[in-house]
Amino acid sequence: MAKVGAQRAAILTGKSKSTIQRAMNSGKLSFELDQNKRRVIDVSELERVFGIKQQNVATSTPPAETSGTQEIIAAVEKERMTMQIKMLEQQLSVSDERLSDLTDQRDKWEKQASQILITSQYSQKQAEELRAQIKEREDRARQRRLQNAQVQNAQKSVKGSKAARPPTGHDAKRLNEKMKKLKAENENAADYSSSVFRFWKRAKS
Structure with a gap:
């Protein structure tokens, strides 16, 4: 996943650079140090904490940085879609389990009802x-x-x-x-x- 500095993170999220830095200092926003000892933030972490503001990205990014920004946006969208797919798969699995339980319970009730009817x-x-x-x-x-x-x-x-x-x-x-x-x-x-x-x-x- 792409990693960006505080300035680019502010552009992506629509927050101020100082807000991003305070979040990193407080531990709210996780970051890593690159080879130049500069703090960088994973875009998925920005998505989790602040959310990505694509409109701000489009209006605030200089033309020279358009290509890199588009790559970041594409990576963010890919990550978001991956997370949504996983969430939907989990929901589907839970629904299948509940449906199976309800089917078993229905069969059990039908069997009990038949036995009661026969006995009656x-x-x-x-x-x-x-x-x-x-x-x-x-x-x-x-x-x-x-x-x-x-x-x-x-x-x-x-x-x-x-x-x-x-x-x-x-x-x-x-x-x-x-x-x-x-x-x-x-x-x-x-x-x-x-x-x-x-x-x-x-x-x-």
């Missing part, structure tokens, strides 16, 4: 099956209560009619068959209730 549909189906089985169990229990009432009424009727006369063989046989049938239904209902309870526990867990 499965749970709803289980709940419907359980409600249907509970309703069926309640209907059977209601039917058993009705049959129990009928048997009890039949027993009372038998006991109340002609207490001295025992029931005939036909009546006793029919009553015995009803009792056996009711006992078998009660056992089946108990097994069914147990199976429904086990199914409900599995669905709940």
Whole structure:
């Protein structure tokens, strides 16, 4: 990169020579010593600290120095473009990383949403099956209560009619068959209730 003295630096930046010298003395502006022990400043350093004023360069530079000034301006522009390219590349890299992270996060959310939907549909189906089985169990229990009432009424009727006369063989046989049938239904209902309870526990867990 081109290096210039304090006077040329003042022309390039539009600042006074004393301002450039104070900046060098305070350490704000970095400089080097050339072979003649003269302090020189890198143009990119001028760009960083003060910025380059091209209009001032064009109006203040003598015609004899136009060629050298143009070279400095070209070098400054090249350096500026290089810095902009690097900055844009860094921004692009960061954008690519963010896009990749957002894509991964979106895929993760879609997967979770699908799992929740599947689980919800499965749970709803289980709940419907359980409600249907509970309703069926309640209907059977209601039917058993009705049959129990009928048997009890039949027993009372038998006991109340002609207490001295025992029931005939036909009546006793029919009553015995009803009792056996009711006992078998009660056992089946108990097994069914147990199976429904086990199914409900599995669905709940």
